[in-house]
Each structure stands twice: as C-alpha cells, then as structure tokens.
Amino acid sequence: MSSEEKQPEEPGAGAPEQLALIRETVRKARTPRAKPRTWRGAELAPELPVARVVVNKGVLHLDQYFDYAVPAELDADAQPGVRVRVRFGAGAHRVRDGRREGGGLVDGFLVERRATSDYRGALAALAYVVSPEPVLGPGTLALARAVADRYAGSLADVLQLAVPPRNGRAESEPSPPALPPPPAPAPGGWSRYARGPAFLRALAEGGAPRAVWTALPGPHWPDELARAVAATLAAGRGALVVVPDGKRAARVDAALTALLGEGRHALLTAESGPAERYRQWLAVRRGSVRAVVGTRAAMFAPVEALGLVAIWDDGDSSHSDENAPFPHVREVLELRAAQERCGFLLGSLGCTVEAAQLVESGWALPLAAEREQVRAAAPLVRTVGDQELARDEAARAARLPSLAWQAVRDGLRTGPVLVQVPRRGYVPGLGCERCRAPARCRHCAGPLEAPGERDLVCRWCAREETAWHCPECGGFRLRARVVGAQRTAEELGRAFPAVPVRTSGRDHVLDAVPDRPALVVSTPGAEPVAEGGYAAALLLDGWALLGRPDLRAGEDALRRWLDAAALVRPQSEGGTVVVVAEPTLRPVQGLVRWDPAGHARRELADRAELRFPPVSRMASVTGTLAAVEAFVASAGLPPEAEVLGPVRLPSPPPGRPRRPGDPPPGEVWERVLLRVPPGSGAPLAAALKAAQAARTARGGAPQVRVRVDPLDIG
DSSP: OOHHHHSOOOOOTTHHHHHHHHHHHHHHSOOOOOOOOOOTTOOBOSSOOEEEEEESOOOGGGOSOEEEEOBGGGTTTOOTTOEEEEEEOOOTTOEETTEEOOSEEEEEEEEEEESSOSOOSOOOBEEEEEESOOOOOHHHHHHHHHHHHHTTOOHHHHHHHHSOOOOHHHHHSOOOOOOOOOOOOOOGGGGGBTTHHHHHHHHHTTOOOEEEEEOOSSTTHHHHHHHHHHHHHHTTOEEEEEOSSHHHHHHHHHHHHHHHOTTSOEEEOGGGOHHHHHHHHHHHHTTSOOEEEESGGGGGOOOTTEEEEEEEOTTSGGGBOSSTTOOBHHHHHHHHHHHHTOEEEEEESSOOHHHHHHHHTTSSEEEOBOHHHHHHHSOEEEEEOHHHHHHOHHHHHHSSOHHHHHHHHHHHTTSOEEEEOOOTTOOOOOEETTTOOBOBOTTTOOBEEOGGGOSEEETTTOOEESSOOOTTTOOOOEEOOOOOHHHHHHHHHHHOTTSOEEEESSSOOOSEEOSSSOEEEEOTTOOOEETTOBSEEEEOOHHHHHTSSSTTHHHHHHHHHHHHHTTBOOGGGTOEEEEESOTTSHHHHHHHTTOHHHHHHHHHHHHHHHTOTTTSEEEEEEEOHHHHHHHHHHSOOOTTOEEEEEEEOOOOOTTSOOOTTOOOTTOOOEEEEEEEOTTOHHHHHHHHHHHHHHHHHHOOOOOEEEEESOSOOO
C-alpha cells in the first residue's frame, strides 16, 4: 500500500454539515450528573463531627432523627437549619473504611451538630449541603414537633408544610435592611369596642393579651387588624396574621400598606408565585421583615421575636390543611402563642364553638362592641319562613317571596344588591317537619339519614332507627328539602332585564363591584366587596345550609350569612337583608339579633351535654372494613375511648376527579369515629400514631387514613 493510500481522506463537500450535526447532537445530549461523593477515607470535621438530620420520609415508623458523619470539607456549610442530602436505606453490612455506603439519596434538614452519636455502628456521611442558607430554626422545629404529636403525624410531613420549596435565584438575592419600629398607632376603629384601646395598648407595651374578637359589620376589619399589627411592631416585636384566602389577604395587605407604608410586612399567598413567595419568606426568616400576612401555610412563618398571632374567620374550612397530618390554623396558632408567649387574636364576624370555648375556659377574653354600636353598624334583617312562603303567590310562582322582590326593587334604586345562593353539592339532612329539630340517633346523638329511602340509619354508629319521633315536639314526620338556587337566579335576571347581573363563584370570583345598580349573584365565600356597601342582600335557600347532615351546619350557615350581611350598608343608610329561612331557628335568630357569640355559647352548652367536639376529642379512621377493624383492634386506645361505627362512606360520584381522602377506585371505605373525654386527646393521638407506625413498619398492609379532630364528622 502506498503512502497516499495511508493518508486520511480529505473532507468532502458534506463535511461542514456533518460537523454541525455532531456539535448539535453533543449539545442536546444530557450530560450525566456526577454522583455525590461517598467521602470514603475523607477526614471528618475536627469539632462536632456528627450531624443530626430529619430525613424527608413521612412514614411514621421513621419519625426520628438520624445521625450522619460530617466531612471536614462540609464543616463550614453544614450548620443547623440548612437543607442537606443524605444516603438513606443502606444496610449495616455495607461499611467500607469505617463509613456506611449505599442507599438512595433523600432530602433532609440538619437540626443539630454533636460531638458523638447515640448510634454505636458506622455512620454514613452527609452527601452534600444543598444550600448554606439556614431555613429551619429551633422555634419552627419545636412547633413542628408539637403539631406532629397533636395530630398523630410525622415531623417530616409537618416540615413539608412549614418550609417552602427552595428557589435558588431568590436565595442568592440579599434581603432589604430591617426598618426601625413604627410609632404606636391610634385606636381608630378599635375605639368602637369596649376593650379595644386597652388591647392595642397591651400589644404596644410588649404584653401578650389573648382575645376572641367579634368584629362589627362593615369594611373596617382589615384596618383594625392592621392596627393590631402596627401596635405589636411598635414594641419591637413581630406579628403574624393568617386569613382564609388570597382575596382577604389582599385587603389586609392594602390596609397595612396604607397604615405603615411599603417594606414593613410580607405577603405569603399562593397568588404571589413560588419565587416571590420564597423571596418574601426569606426576608422574614432573615429578620428583614417582622410582620406577615398570608393564607394557611403562613401559620408556620418564622417571624422573629413574635409578639402577636392572629387568625381571621377560623370557621372557614380553608384553615384546615388537606395534607397529612391535617393541622388547623387555629390550633397551630394556639400552640405558637403558648410556646412563644405572645399575644393571640381570633377575629371573625361570627363566632365558632371553639372560639366560645376559649372564652368559656378563661384562656382568652371576649373583645366585642356594646349593643348600641352593633345596632348602629348592622343592617336591618328580615326573615321569611315556611308559613309566609306557603301563603305567598310570588314565592310559589318564582320561588321568591314578595318581601324579597320588594327588597330587590328598593335596593336597586340606590346601589347594587347581593344575592347569596348556596353552591351546588349541599345535601340536606333530615329534620322534624313540624319544629325543624335535626333527627338524631338515640344511642350516640349522631345524625340520621335514609339511604335509598329505607329505614333510618345513624351516620356515626350505623344503628338503625325504626321508631323515630321528635324529642322536641313529638312529631313523627321528617323533612329534607332544597329550593332550586339556579332557577331562582334565572328568575331574578328575567324579572329585572334592564339591570346587569354579575356572578361570583368557584370558577370566577369577583373582588369588588362598583357602587351602581346591579344584581350580584354569589355563592357563600365568594361575595365581592361593593364600593359604599350593598343596598340590600337576599340570603336564599336557607334549608340548603341549615339542613346539611353536619354537626357544624347551623354555625356554618350563620357564619356565611353574617359574612354576606356585613357587606350591606347600615340600617341608618337603608341597608336591608332578607333571609329565607324559618325565623324560629337558632341560627336565624342569631342573625336577626346579630349575636354570633350568644349563638356559639348556646351551641357549646348543647355539645357539652351531648359530648360533642370541642368538649370531647375525636379521631376518624377510614379504610376498608377489614383494615379499619384490624387497626382499631391493634391500637392501644385509652380505656375511656368510645368507638362509634363502622359506617360505610358514600362513594364519590362517577366522573368526578379524585380528591384527597377519597378511596382508591373500586374500593368501598368505612369509617370509625373514636371519642375521648377532655384531657385524653394526647393519649389518643399517641396510641393512633403508634398503631399506624407499626402498620407501616410491617409493610403491605391495606391503607388506613387517620385524622385527629376531623373537620367534618357528619
């Protein structure tokens, strides 16, 4: 072979295209990530060479700290509170050069550096420090541990709720410098309450007052919350306010900005987006901002020198987290107030039974206005009961009584009119046809239902009731009725064709409407604010709210009515509210008299007599019948625990997307309620947690869902 034949061939005309194709292929190829070092043979940190880590494993049998060795190279960054990655799951036999190796990489938080480990075997080394930014302080860790124990959950699950996901860009940016404390604010709207100015003074002087605040109707509550925050900041301390949704968070945000200016508070809501929300959260964690307004997840916000925790509208279901272990904002803030010895403010237009219990026990003081102030601020409330509806030709023809038609016509002369209609999906419970008292089980006082129009069955203990009669009036006939909300809204639109009709509901929620004639049809909780207030409001289909088979039906109906009625102008300015519900019922009377605290006190007394929450503590256990029975039998329940059930849970409607807590497709789930007297809640939670940990440790057991203090018990 000649030398010419041995030379490589000269590139042809297509070579540039081939090179470009190669470069593009290399550019698009995924470069494999380098595996984290095993730190085999690496020197350890000279001081405190052991890191105690909580790993992101939410299973209960792993609810403990794990020790890892700290390589000297990670010594400076591996400080308490930082995010780390560790290898988890390697067996004790996989040890080389004194270090355990293998296992999968999992996230975790470094909570402590120690000189020695309680574990006598070989330790695995930290894989790496995700970021040197400390995000988990000792206060948040202690709170998360208390929440996990109260709700029979794991620390890792609570930390998933407490610490937001990392955003590298936001973390690399510095937070603004902290501003000096503002001056103490004037009482403003708090002067309308007998103890309002004293409450603000206590906060401004560094005290820790605890109050249940029944707010007056009207648009002033955001400003009053802002003044409580400002008084706390004036004392050099921090404040935290948690509201149910972004709409109300925006109102408090605007009130704080108007009172204090920009830069003194952080807004933590989902609407901000993950990057901005993490940036704001970091400003709070670093001490740049000492006031926080946010929705549910903000209950864990790491506010420095906390002086006040406040919750608005604790009866809203949005305050109950749907992720394990299902904590409620009110209970978490109570724990924070006790642990950090700070002030506590529970505010609402209504009053829950839990709030009434805080006052009854002396843990908090009532903060309410005198009756003269209430009458001056509230609209006129008129009722339409069943007898009036039966005699009313307009009601029979259009499902609206004449009084409601007149209120709409009069209101549209001067401004917008609000029409509240219950959202679809409310299923009424059974009650006495004569006196409307709810039909309850004689054995456990649970609500009765008639599945498939058969004999009555208790929703709690599943006992049948074949000879029911009303204990209040002796009646034998039952009633369950819902007036058609959609048809009512259509009738209003046809009756007033020249008036614009606006809707606000689940698919589209309005924030505000202008001060001009319009019909605003809204579902509960989605009512927009009207500039200058609504001229009138109609609260329709009262039975759809009052007749639900839920222990909280009356309380929840009154709360929703008060929220809507509070948007109406005072009676002195012509504001009128018409509620279509039986006027003799307790929630309706609470609305007419505008006395939510009195309604809550009477409800609390009734529940104490029947041993209902919050006087007792309850937990629910759901799953297949065999799994639930096996779980309850294996749990070392307190001797005073009462087992109610099991009861079959209704199957989700076909075609509906699966929601948290729904059974897997094809499975039928049952529920057991466990009830214990006051003082036995902690032993019950501990027993349930231990039983669930034993099940998960064995593996392969059918799913069982445990929830302490469930929001809905029927």
